[in-house]
Amino acid sequence: xxxxxxxxxxxxxxxxxxxxxxxxxxxxxxxxxxxxxxxxxxxxxxxxxxxxxxxxxxxxxxxxxxxx
Amino acid sequence: xxxxxxxxxxxxxxxxxxxxxxxxxxxxxxxxxxxxxxxxxxxxxxxxxxxxxxxxxxxxxxxxxxxx
DNA sequence: TCAATAAGTAAGAAATACTTGACATTTCGT
DNA sequence: ACGAAATGTCAAGTATTTCTTACTTATTGA
Numbered sequence: 001x002x003x004x005x006x007x008x009x010x011x012x013x014x015x016x017x018x019x020x021x022x023x024x025x026x027x028x029x030x031x032x033x034x035x036x037x038x039x040x041x042x043x044x045x046x047x048x049x050x051x052x053x054x055x056x057x058x059x060x061x062x063x064x065x066x067x068x
Numbered sequence: 069x070x071x072x073x074x075x076x077x078x079x080x081x082x083x084x085x086x087x088x089x090x091x092x093x094x095x096x097x098x099x100x101x102x103x104x105x106x107x108x109x110x111x112x113x114x115x116x117x118x119x120x121x122x123x124x125x126x127x128x129x130x131x132x133x134x135x136x
Numbered sequence: 137t138c139a140a141t142a143a144g145t146a147a148g149a150a151a152t153a154c155t156t157g158a159c160a161t162t163t164c165g166t
Numbered sequence: 167a168c169g170a171a172a173t174g175t176c177a178a179g180t181a182t183t184t185c186t187t188a189c190t191t192a193t194t195g196a
Contacts, residue, residue, distance in 0.1 A: 006116055020142060031185060036144065043183060046152080047118045048074055051135045061129050067119045088172060099155055104174065111153060114182080 005068045011039045013057040013064060027056035073136045079107045081125040081132060095124035 014024050014035075021035045028035075029052055038045055038053070045053070054061045082092050082103075089103045096103075097120055105111055106121070113121070122129045 006119065022142075032143085033145095033186085034184060037184085040144090044114055044116045046112055046183065047115050047133060048112045048135065049184085050115045050118075051074065051133075055135075065115060065119075067116065090172080100173090101156080102154060105154085108174090114153065117153085 005041070006044050006065050007068055008038060008041065008065045010035070010053065010057070010064060013059060014039075017057060024053070024056055028052040073109070074112050074133050075136055076106060076109065076133045078103070078121065078125070078132060081127060082107075085125060092121070092124055096120040 010024075014021070019027075021032050021039075025032045025035045028049065030049060034045075034049070037043055050061055050065055054064045057064060078092075082089070087095075089100050089107075093100045093103045096117065098117060102113075102117070106113055118129055118133055122132045125132060
């Protein structure tokens, strides 16, 4: 559908919380590869993963993700 | 990964805005089928579609979607 | 210098989201 | 009662996300 890109502050918020990629992956129930891909903005996550990550980062979705 | 279900208020908000499924589909850049599936909570949308729909409904994401 | 930890790359498989098209059913105005 | 508009169902195919596995590189500490 060629939908809009979405930027995220995962790395920024993760480092602010002093978490490793592995820790965030575990907390949000995905793999480390997925976190890497997301931090590099190689794809847009599903909404449920977005919620899980926002939760793990103690931030509302809109703080973590932003459409360009 | 067996991620959490997510409830949504798409139908409720769409009807409050007096929009048909087709109109919402067009506005948010997806098909009518997709809107039907989402209203029936048959699957969880991608984050970008979620943003597009929330936008079309003039509501923040957290108002439209909620993890169970 | 060695081992362990953190981050990155890549490729294929599996799962899920999304589209297309065709047809059925309900609702509603005239 | 009729036709049109809105909603729903089904199935098949495409696109995208996510996982798995395996290997690389850099950093740090004992």
